[in-house]
Amino acid sequence: MAKEPVRVLVTGAAGQIGYALVPMIARGVMLGADQPVILHMLDIPPAAEALNGVKMELVDAAFPLLKGCVVATTDVVEACTGVNIAVMVGGFPRKEGMERKDVMSKNVSIYKSQASALEQHAAPNCKVLVVANPANTNALILKEFAPSIPAKNITCLTRLDHNRALGQISEKLNVQVSDVKNVIIWGNHSSTQYPDVNHATVKTPSAEKPVRELVKDDAWLNGEFITTVQQRGAAIIKARKLSSALSAASAACDHIRDWVLGTPEGTWVSMGVYSDGLYNAPAGVIYSFPVTCRNGEWTIVQGLVIDEFSRKKLDLTGAELTEEKELAYSCLS
Numbered sequence: 141m142a143k144e145p146v147r148v149l150v151t152g153a154a155g156q157i158g159y160a161l162v163p164m165i166a167r168g169v170m171l172g173a174d175q176p177v178i179l180h181m182l183d184i185p186p187a188a189e190a191l192n193g194v195k196m197e198l199v200d201a202a203f204p205l206l207k208g209c210v211v212a213t214t215d216v217v218e219a220c221t222g223v224n225i226a227v228m229v230g231g232f233p234r235k236e237g238m239e240r241k242d243v244m245s246k247n248v249s250i251y252k253s254q255a256s257a258l259e260q261h262a263a264p265n266c267k268v269l270v271v272a273n274p275a276n277t278n279a280l281i282l283k284e285f286a287p288s289i290p291a292k293n294i295t296c297l298t299r300l301d302h303n304r305a306l307g308q309i310s311e312k313l314n315v316q317v318s319d320v321k322n323v324i325i326w327g328n329h330s331s332t333q334y335p336d337v338n339h340a341t342v343k344t345p346s347a348e349k350p351v352r353e354l355v356k357d358d359a360w361l362n363g364e365f366i367t368t369v370q371q372r373g374a375a376i377i378k379a380r381k382l383s384s385a386l387s388a389a390s391a392a393c394d395h396i397r398d399w400v401l402g403t404p405e406g407t408w409v410s411m412g413v414y415s416d417g418l419y420n421a422p423a424g425v426i427y428s429f430p431v432t433c434r435n436g437e438w439t440i441v442q443g444l445v446i447d448e449f450s451r452k453k454l455d456l457t458g459a460e461l462t463e464e465k466e467l468a469y470s471c472l473s
């Protein structure tokens with residue numbers, strides 16, 4: 141019997157990530173090749189015409205999984221009504237001459253009002269993924285202003301950073317990226333994030349071997365590898381004159397797919413989730429941890445040994461998140 145369609149909201153759908161993401165969702169990349177979807181797309185009034193163009197293209201692509209009428213709207217209530225999954229890509233970008241506080245203030249007000257709309261109109265147990273930057277703090281504001289949505293349902297995207305780390309290791313060792321697993325992104329989706337390979341392994345014909353044993357270059361792993369992953373977003377902007385879009389859209393699909401359908405046995409992924417202080421991360425911020433997913437719920441991988449080098453890096457990115465939280469709260473008052 142055909143499955144019931146799942147309603148998926150994409151905000152900022154007329155933007156460049158939205159344009160890459162909606163066809164992936166409609167092709168089953170996010171929820172599976174047998175899962176029908178109803179797409180809800182939200183953008184702001186100046187982007188209404190472009191949004192309608194995206195809707196026209198979705199119709200023209202004749203995706204078999206796309207059910208019902210695509211909702212393309214500038215009305216946040218219409219967009220949020222009945223959605224099971226919300227991918228929050230819309231936000232206010234930093235413009236020339238703007239201070240960090242100005243950008244934070246715009247995004248705090250967007251995420252505060254969209255939190256209320258989701259809380260009141262989304263389907264019960266709606267899962268939320270925040271992509272728009274500052275992703276961790278936007279997700280925290282959304283959580284604070286949607287108190288009836290369980291905190292465990294509100295996450296932010298660090299899977300792109302996770303995938304970037306896998307990609308760097310696979311290039312260094314000249315192995316398939318699918319044979320590399322269990323890297324970790326700790327903390328903020330920013331240049332203070334800590335890409336950690338201390339527990340990562342590579343599948344070889346004889347056994348799974350630690351990345352450190354195979355790379356045999358701790359100076360590279362503790363230096364250039366980390367900065368390359370931390371700075372990858374900036375490198376893409378420099379090269380494309382636009383921020384990453386296809387890789388961000390693909391990572392958003394990976395994040396939701398693993399959350400809903402489960403992570404493979406023995407594999408963990410990185411997700412920005414509400415911290416209650418595990419691994420001595422600051423409590424009360426959205427912090428990226430290694431997680432496994434089963435039955436639609438994530439669980440932080442516990443008991444990993446954190447060495448002194450890593451400890452400093454976990455603390456540094458945690459301190460930045462605490463600072464961002466304070467800045468966000470100062471914008472509310």
Ligand SMILES: NC(=O)c1ccc[n+]([C@@H]2O[C@H](COP(=O)([O-])OP(=O)(O)OC[C@H]3O[C@@H](n4cnc5c(N)ncnc54)[C@H](O)[C@@H]3O)[C@@H](O)[C@H]2O)c1
Pocket residue numbers: 151152153154155156157158182183184187229230231232233250270271272273274275297298300301329383384385388
């Ligand atoms: N977390 C990550 O890994 C990651 C990776 C790449 C980009 N990003 C972030 O994702 C966001 C989107 O990137 P993009 O390249 O698609 O940007 P974009 O500017 O192309 O698109 C953003 C869209 O959001 C819309 N928008 C603005 N305010 C809105 C609101 N209140 N409600 C609904 N829509 C609104 C805009 O009109 C625009 O169409 C940015 O904040 C970017 O920094 C995050």
Ligand SMILES: O=C(O)C[C@H](O)C(=O)O
Pocket residue numbers: 273300372373374376383384
């Ligand atoms: O939009 C950005 O600033 C970069 C983006 O978050 C990325 O990681 O590619």
